[in-house]
Amino acid sequence: MKKLYKHKKSAIFAYELAERKLIIQNIFDDNLEIPLYDVFFRYFPRKSGLKIVAVDENATDIIDLFFQILRDVTGKAYQHSLADKLIVSLDDKQTHSETVDIITKTDKTILIATRNEGKTREFKEMFSQLGYTINNLNDFPDLPEVAETGMTFEENARLKAETIAELTGQMVLADDSGLMVDVLGGLPGVWSARFAGDNATDAANNAKLLHELASTAVTPERRTARFHTTLVVATPERNSLVVEGEWLGAIATIPKGDDGFGYDPLFIDDETGKTAAQMTLAQKNKVSHRARALKKLLEKWPEWLNEITR
Ligand SMILES: O=c1[nH]c(=O)c2ncn([C@@H]3O[C@H](COP(=O)(O)OP(=O)(O)OP(=O)(O)O)[C@@H](O)[C@H]3O)c2[nH]1
Numbered sequence: 001m002k003k004l005y006k007h008k009k010s011a012i013f014a015y016e017l018a019e020r021k022l023i024i025q026n027i028f029d030d031n032l033e034i035p036l037y038d039v040f041f042r043y044f045p046r047k048s049g050l051k052i053v054a055v056d057e058n059a060t061d062i063i064d065l066f067f068q069i070l071r072d073v074t075g076k077a078y079q080h081s082l083a084d085k086l087i088v089s090l091d092d093k094q095t096h097s098e099t100v101d102i103i104t105k106t107d108k109t110i111l112i113a114t115r116n117e118g119k120t121r122e123f124k125e126m127f128s129q130l131g132y133t134i135n136n137l138n139d140f141p142d143l144p145e146v147a148e149t150g151m152t153f154e155e156n157a158r159l160k161a162e163t164i165a166e167l168t169g170q171m172v173l174a175d176d177s178g179l180m181v182d183v184l185g186g187l188p189g190v191w192s193a194r195f196a197g198d199n200a201t202d203a204a205n206n207a208k209l210l211h212e213l214a215s216t217a218v219t220p221e222r223r224t225a226r227f228h229t230t231l232v233v234a235t236p237e238r239n240s241l242v243v244e245g246e247w248l249g250a251i252a253t254i255p256k257g258d259d260g261f262g263y264d265p266l267f268i269d270d271e272t273g274k275t276a277a278q279m280t281l282a283q284k285n286k287v288s289h290r291a292r293a294l295k296k297l298l299e300k301w302p303e304w305l306n307e308i309t310r
Pocket residue numbers: 113114115116119148175176177178179192193205227260261262263264265267276288290
């Protein structure tokens with residue numbers, strides 16, 4: 001996509017001015033480019049006038065921003081005023097007078113259907129850059145435990161997201177994830193949290209993993225593994241949005257590093273040779289299975305959100 005515009009103050013970029021449709025994107029960090037659903041709007045003429053969908057931003061700010069972009073992109077000094085109608089003028093002549101239908105969503109909180117504080121910390125860091133506050137199920141002690149009875153990551157992520165969305169009436173994001181070790185035929189997989197038994201600690205799961213690999217006399221080349229995440233976003237009234245992400249690596253022979261959670265001290269990143277627990281939160285959030293899945297989610301988000309607001 002051709003980059004048309006760089007906003008002077010914010011890290012906002014405009015792409016693709018085709019069919020009178022403008023998509024604004026933001027830069028998530030150095031590597032990840034995502035549609036910024038937070039400053040997302042669509043501009044398309046309809047019989048009844050112009051429809052602008054502004055999500056999670058003040059609608060008039062978005063309109064001001066739109067005209068600033070229009071001026072920069074066209075090089076023309078468009079002016080506008082917004083009262084009952086949106087009036088657009090160029091060189092003191094009125095060029096447009098249209099009724100405006102503005103839909104603004106201001107809820108900047110996302111409920112993550114998890115009790116895992118390690119996952120939550122990662123989501124908080126990723127979403128804070130988009131101005132979102134994250135809650136998890138530990139903030140809602142009255143909500144019931146959702147049993148992970150599925151045989152796949154998607155089934156479990158759907159169970160968590162869709163059950164909690166039904167119960168709360170809110171938009172809910174769920175993550176089902178796990179470690180898949182090749183020589184163990186993909187185990188612990190969906191059973192990663194329970195590998196050493198129900199309510200197992202991270203230390204017990206790690207010890208069990210090392211034991212399994214030791215007993216099969218696994219050579220270093222045969223210790224390949226991947227982390228997998230399936231994310232599901234659900235609302236009571238829509239089909240859920242499902243994406244996944246994977247991170248390739250290998251299992252260490254001894255734990256290394258103090259950061260992260262779960263199997264992080266044993267998971268060696270293919271690219272850097274560091275364990276996930278030797279990375280800072282910001283480093284892990286650039287390459288992890290969860291970050292990759294979230295990037296895909298944010299790419300699909302505007303279109304999916306637009307279906308909801310119709
Ligand atoms: O070292 C790790 N770094 C990670 O980045 C990671 N992501 C997932 N995992 C492991 O996989 C289980 C998920 O199981 P899971 O998706 O059912 O989550 P969970 O039961 O812990 O919480 P909830 O979200 O279900 O409430 C977790 O407990 C961890 O053992 C990870 N380990």
